[in-house]
């Protein structure tokens with residue numbers, strides 16, 4: 001019998017992390033294990049336009065907002081309004097509400113009205129019903145030379161399934177440039193290659 005406590009929101013057949021579970025993993029300990037500015041800092045500079053796809057409670061959104069600063073922007077995209085509400089409350093508390101822009105996704109893609117310098121998808125792509133379509137859209141919204149950082153949790157995914165996501169990103173046009181080491185995560189940095 002399915003536990004009522006661990007009921008997951010449905011996203012066309014895929015399980016989506018319920019908003020209240022984010023309280024369990026987005027906490028001060030996580031900020032020590034996964035310091036957002038340290039993890040994405042090598043790829044983000046002031047003034048960049050950034051996307052955090054599947055932002056949850058905004059663990060990375062806030063770090064990205066600090067890095068890009070008031071001359072830049074972070075679009076925090078999520079399918080759950082409660083995730084966006086919490087992210088914006090945290091951004092306000094940190095004095096970053098002018099840098100973070102929430103975007104409620106419909107479940108049929110991202111729908112972001114910008115071209116980005118950098119996009120992050122941390123622990124979110126595996127929850128989407130069509131990973132290939134999301135990769136294609138991510139590729140389309142990244143400027144040539146822009147980077148895409150894909151991270152998925154070792155606890156939830158096999159290496160084989162992660163590699164199938166990498167293959168989908170490459171089919172969309174991305175080129176793998178690096179495998180950054182992040183504790184308890186599988187991660188790849190891609191680039192949208194500039195035309196020759």
Ligand SMILES: C[S@@+](CC[C@H](N)C(=O)[O-])C[C@H]1O[C@@H](n2cnc3c(N)ncnc32)[C@H](O)[C@@H]1O
Nearest residue numbers: 017054055056059078079105122123124127128
């Ligand atoms: C496990 S949480 C990760 C949150 C955050 N990226 C982090 O690392 O803390 C996955 C997030 O992806 C969101 N998500 C799942 N499917 C989505 C979709 N199709 N479009 C946008 N967001 C989605 C969920 O609502 C949830 O907030």
